[in-house]
Amino acid sequence: MPTLTSLQPAPVIDELARLLAAHYVFPELGQELADLVRDRLADGAYDVATAEELGRVVTADLQSRNGDPHLRLKYHADPVPEEQGSAVLAAMRRDFAASLGGVPRLELLDGGVAVLELTPNLFPLEWAAEPLGAALAVVSRARALILDLRRNRGGSPDTVAFVCGHLLDERTLLNTMHWREGDRREQSWSPAYVPGPRFGGEKPVYVLTGPRTFSAAEELAYDLQQLGRAVVVGETTGGGAHPREGWTLHPHLEATIPVGRSVNPVSGTNWEGTGVVPDLPCAADDALALAHERALASLEPSAQVPAGT
Known part of the structure; x- marks a missing residue:
């Protein structure tokens, strides 16, 4: 430099x-x-x-x-x-400490519908496994789950796979990374084992998105959508599918350069430039209410329970 x-x-x-x-x-x-x-x-x-x-x-x-x-x-x-x-990692460390490890909100709504907000990042799994695993274990008891990614800027594909592992019943191919260096291919799978109970692959899942949803957060929404595992609710996301690396070129300037591209096994493409397009489009601010409404409608009336019971 x-x-x-x-x-x-x-x-x-x-x-x-x-x-x-x-x-x-x-x-x-x-x-x-x-x-x-x-x-x-x-x-x-x-x-x-x-x-x-x-x-x-x-x-x-x-x-x-x-x-x-x-x-x-x-x-x-x-x-x-x-x-x-290192500039990105230093900023992420500060955000991790200030956001309860990236899980600042866990709430039970009426009807046994849990809301889990993941923000501001999907932090590296070696940091996030404990707080994220604990939160996912708690919501495993819910009858439906709403993942709020509206303010999530991205993060680690390993953490995406970790979350997906809790929402699927078996090991599943999520994505293939095509790296420029060495013309390498690297597959991402949901894990066969997760610590604690799974939410599983049958109960309703809704993912909230908005224009601030970006990068790895988009991958989480896109992977679940393409697998037919979740309904995406809100606004189209930012459209960044290329993983990047950073180089310091000046005391205050960092070059961030994409070094690979992702290919989804279902769609054969990714969300670069287009963003993740919601299944239920609405204003991002209205997405939680709409997802809760649809979750309640999807549950058997006899299965619905009030919040806090």
Whole structure:
């Protein structure tokens, strides 16, 4: 990484171009974008006063070809650690501590319908397994489950698989990652075993989404939807299906570059650019009420119980 104490666009753009050509999930487009930012540098488009402005202008250029929302020159107000990906992990650590491990809300509604909110991230499984497993064990007794992902920004595919394991009865293929490096393929399966009781694969599940639902949170909604395991309620999600890595290019600038793409075994594609389209579209703010209404309607009247019993 260039050692920079003030804004010098040229070394930032030179390193960004190198990383795009070497790592972007689509090699031809990566080279095209590398050429684009070099040309824009030569034209003076990046002669700006602040790192924040440089990040904004370069990100607009990076997303001008295919709208990839994971592809950014991201500005951080606090200094970015030099270790690859460490800026994201540091921020996630703070969020994890402030959100009860990513499960800030668990509530039982009328009719024995549980609401489990997962936000702001699906944290790395080595952090999240204990709080998330405990919450999923509690809701396993509910007659229907509403997963609220409306404010979830993404996270770990391993944690997606962990959640799915509690909502399915057997080990199931969820997704295949196609990595650029080595042209590798990596399958993601729900686990055959989960700690504690499962909610299982039969009782109703509803997933709440909105425009802030992104990345791994979208994968959780999409996987369950494609398997026919959950009804998605709310608004179309952000449309980011490409896992990314981060490189520090300046004390306040991080290049985030997608390095792979996901392929769902049912649809044969993913939610990149389109987002996850709800089965029951409505305003995100109205999604909980609608999901609760549909959950109650799906239960046998004799099975419904009041909240708190």
